[in-house]
Amino acid sequence: MTRSWRRVLYGVLVLSLLFAAGPSRTWALELDEEKELGRKILQMVRDHFRLIEDPEVVGYVQAVGRRVVRALGPVHYDYAFFVIDDATPNAFAIPGGYVFVFRGLLELMDSEAELASILAHELAHVQSRHIHKQLERGRILSIAGIVGTLAGAFLGLESDAARALAMGTMAGAQTLQLKYSREDEEEADRLGFEYLVSAGYEPRAMVTVMQKMRRMNWQSDSRVPSYLMTHPAMGERVGYLELLVERKGARPSSAKVRDALGDYPFVLAILLSRHAEFGEAQRRFQGWLQDPARKAAALYGLGRIHLSKGRLDEALNLLRQAAVLKPMSHLVLTGLGETYHRLGRLEEAEKALRSALALDDESPMAHLRLGLVYQDQEKWQEALRHLKRAEALAPLNPELDYQLGVVYGRMQDLGPAHYYLARHAMRRGDAKLVAFHMQKAKIYLPASDDRLRELERWLKESRKTSRGS
Structure with a gap:
């Protein structure tokens, strides 16, 4: 058994103890339970896959996702978007509002509107709680059983192993194959189409991206299921979407029409x-x-x-x-700013990065790079403001954690300084360094501080995993 599998199995056993449901329980996954389930599966995804942490790529996907989310109206979740570094053309969403896009699918697309189409479709599945309904129909009655089901369906874990994870917890479930029904897909297409149009995107993009996936030959070496395996009846759906475009018109309804190509x-x-x-x-x-x-x-x-x-x-x-050629691209200006910074031309770097943020104030990389420029200029408050803004927009960035620790340290605010340096070590898996900085942070932070509890939880899980390996 590999170390990654041992971590997965250990996590499922913990979930069984925390959430196991007896056979007499009438299953109804409450919203709070669904969010907790989502956090547990998110950790499993992180253990199983390498996530792309590049702020420019992740920040872009998150920005497009947030744009579509704003078109949803009232939402149940704090949606979060991730990019998985795998060549398989795939995307999926899990309970709790976590949406994942694979690098292979990004490389298949040609426009921002096509990315928004996939995100809109996945958001519609989550908003409609389709996974939850599938699990109820399959009588998968425990969190551990759910984890095993999702492991087989979305993460590509071998069916026998996934079945073993759920063994004894499924209360008579007939299969681990989680696929959306045609009714689910039709509802997600219809709602996703409405979200896409409301967000200001060209609705035909949903047709073109589905046509590309349908034409693709999915004979790859990847263990991960393709989009076609978990989202069936692609041919029928392309025809249905073409009818939707004809019936509702080929232009977005939003007053602010988005450039289909974008960046x-x-x-x-x-x-x-x-x-x-x-x-x-x-x-x-x-x-x-x-x-x-x-x-x-x-x-x-x-x-x-x-x-x-x-x-x-x-x-x-x-x-x-x-x-x-492209003076209104914040990505190009951010690249220029980084280059000027590395050349030591700080004023030109600041100008380029401020111009990038004038075009897109939600660019995490522009905020990060401008924070680093201000750091070199010893403008600590300005540096901190932009680094914190970058953290809010794209928190999964080890470089950002390190730089925040440095800036807080230069400002003599030692509690947050040691916390961020500990979190940087945590991302690298260095338990000894995490423990060192946590002990230092305890001197300056109140014992009830949630940041200390975050580090303590990670250390506890790290030690259990080490014993299990």
Whole structure:
């Protein structure tokens, strides 16, 4: 048994003890229980997959997700969006409002509107509580059984192992295969279509992205199920969506119509420059240079490659060319700001990053980079303000935790300083360093502080996992 499997099994056993339901219980998953379940499964996803923590990629997906969420009206959840570093074209949502998109699906899409379409569809599943209803229909009557079911359906864990996780807790369930029904899919398509239009996106994008997934050959080596496996009847749904577009019109109803393409080519350029093989990324960008619609993104991607290699002058030249072609892209301006910063040209870096935030105040990377510029200028309050804003927008960033610890330390606010340095160590899995900074934080923070309890919980789970491995 691998270490990751031992962690999963241990987590399920803990869940069994915390939430096990007796066979006589009438199952009704309350909203608070669903949110707690979501947090537990989120940890399982983190154990099983590598999440992309790049603030530019994650921040972009989160921004698009928040834009769609605003079109939902009243919501039950604090929605959160994650990107999984796996080439499988897939996306899924779990109870509690957590939505996951795989890198492979991002690489399949061509526009922001197509990304918004997938997110709108997944949000509709969550809003309608389709997973909850499937579990009720399957008589999966315990949290441990639910975890086993979702492990098989969404995480690609082997069916025998997933069945073993739920053994004895399913009270007669016939199968672990969790698939949305055609009725669920039709409702999610209809509601997702309405969310997409209300958010100001081109509704035909929902048709085009479904057509792309339908055309794809899903014969991959990945263990993870494809979108087609958990979202059935794709052919019928494409036809139904085309009828929706014809009936309701092909233009968004929002007064503020979104650019269908948006900054999506630049996000793809980031993914290629950081996650593709170096030579392949360069070849792709050279091909893009021949396409006027992608030329700015190609220059940006090539500039990012030079930046990652420390070739700052070459990076600056390419990013300036990209900015001429796409002056209203906050991603291009953020890349320029980072390059100026690394060249020691702090005033130019500040100007570029402030311009980026004028275009998009919800860009976590622009806030992070501007915070670092202010840090080098010893403007501690300004640095802290922007770093905290970056944290609120995209909290899963170890570099951000470290920089917050440094800034609080320079401001002599030692309780938060040690907390953030402990959290940085926690992201790296360094239990000894977490314990060191936690003991220091206890000197300056009240014993009832939730931040201390967060660190204590992590250390406790870390020690149990170490014993189990």
